[in-house]
Amino acid sequence: MNTRSAPCFSVIVATYNWSSALALALSSVLDQTEPDFELLVIGDACTDDSEAVVTALNDPRVRWINLEHNCGSQWGPNNVGLSLARGRHVAYLGHDDLWAPRHLEAARQCFDATHAEVLAAGCLLYGPPTSGLRALTGFFPHDRFTPRHFFPPSSLIHTRQAAHRAGGWVGPDVSRTAVDQEFLLRLQESGARFASTGEISVFKFNAAWRRNAYRRRDVAEQRACLAALRENSPAYLMRELTTALRAASEDRLLRIETPLNAERGATVGAGRNQAFKGSHRPMAIGPPVVPDKALRFDCEDEFAGFEWHGLETDAGGTRFRWIGPCHQASRALPVGLDRPVNITIRVVNEIQDGLLNASSLSVNHHPVGSAWIQPCDHGFEWHAHVDPTHWSEADRAELLVTITVPSTHRPLDLGINDDRRWLGLAIGWMEVAPA
Structure with missing residues (x-):
């Protein structure tokens, strides 16, 4: 395909065996007011019906690729997506997260206005349902990004050239910190210019905060969020911002920052998160004990x-x-x-x-x-x-x-x-x- 037919955005969705969440995430991509994108859904050796969910969309912009071997986290599928991406800009969406309809439109406007190479969209993170916790990321004091200002991949949009210059994503065996934070560090170290869209357009339901999320596969939170976005996106955002402000007044608003001394291996942390959210079994430490005494x-x-x-x-x-x-x-x-x-x-x-x-x-x-x-x-x-x-x-x-x-x-x-x-x-x- 020639350069003129290349889309403005390549959207990469890494997924692993959670088709009900994936269907909602992909719906939020197809609801975008900016239609000039391709959607690359990369399965991390999925064995469920995720492929059928993608095929049922019947949209020529959507492509399904399933890896032969499981990488254990998003770094592998994201790299495959980067190798296939044709868009001038690359955006990511976690398969259990959602975008507001203006996400890509706001990113396009921000790229045009700032000539930045890496963008952060405002992101509202939801704690477990009974916790009342919220967090906000994607904004930088004085509009200056530093490695302390972590924002998740669902908020990240960058030029394709910036990703190649940074060397792409790396796995936890060589990463200095979590793989998503490592990628941000590499983008910054390669000289990329960062900016924030200034709009909250990402809604994240962090599986690593929800015990056995991959085993329970409960998507009630995402389903309610998508329905509200479709009914009236500005009104929903206003309600959620009010909830976040109340959380701040009640000591429930989390500060998402990366410690300056976060240079450490990521394998242990990745395994801990995988075990807690139930996507992978914890490393075996022997058979369970059958009690014959207290x-x-x-x-x-x-x-x-x-x-x-x-x-x-x-x-x-x-x-x-x-x-x-x-x-x-x-x-x-x-x-x-x-x-x-x-x-x-x-x-x-x-x-x-x-x-x-x-x-x-x-x-x-x-x-x-x-x-x-x-x-x-x-x-x-x-x-x-x-x-x-x-x-x-x-x-x-x-x-x-x-x-x-x-x-x-x-x-x-x-x-x-x-x-x-x-x-x-x-x-x-x-x-x-x-x-």
Whole structure:
């Protein structure tokens, strides 16, 4: 095809086995007010019906490519997309994110006005549904980009020449930091000029903040967002900006910045995120233990999205973590279930009287009955009996304990102290024993 027929934009969508989210993301691309684009959907060795979703669009601008081998993250599909891109500019969209209809139009206007080589579109990031968290990226103080000002690939638009000069995307085995941040660093180090469109046109539902997002495949948030954008995009944006401002007033607006000392390998971080969001199984550390005696699991400072706050220690030396800001917090224990078990949870504290009584437990997404007692010493013991006899084999292969609290609160608002964190229950250890 000759140069004159090349589109203004090449849109690259990297995807892996989440066709219901992919369909919504692609719809937001086809809804663009700027029609001069090609859409390259690159499967990371997909094995689901993603190809059928793309084919059903029946749009000559759309192309499907599925890699033979899984790369484990977007860097591989994005590089393939770059090698095939014909557009003067390249834009990316995460398969579980959405664009407002003016996204590409605003980018075209910004390229014409600024002659920049790399653009950041304003992006609104949504925390897990019960967290109330929001974040904003894509804006630079004094219109000057530095490596601290991270923005996600769904916000990124660059000239094709800038990407080639930067050497494209690299994998986590050689990246100094996360692969998306590494690409921004390479663009900057190659001398590319950055600018912001100044408009919020990206809505990101970060899977790395949502436990087992790839296993649950819940797209209710994206579906509601797309419907609202189609009904009245300016009105929806105004509502969401109001929500973000309220989040800021309630200490729920996150600051998305990259530490200056972020020069570190990305393999560990990538594996951690993949395991949490459920796109890949965690690295095996041996078969799960079947309890023939009581097994106690103390608190660990492991990654848990926004379900748990950091590890703390009380005056008596008990280690614990507060649930929050999410209303639901889970812990995966290396325990196999081939028989009924009793679970005991040490509740060190509750942020508000009566919160424990109104909370509930589930194991492997099965609700379980529970009761609590207040022993002589400080805190509570929460007891539950679990009978997995009729569960599927997959449900018996691991133990995921989930605590749901009706609400979280700031100690500041309750008059306890000046702590501005959103807290629920403080959990110490968990114990699993044969019934």
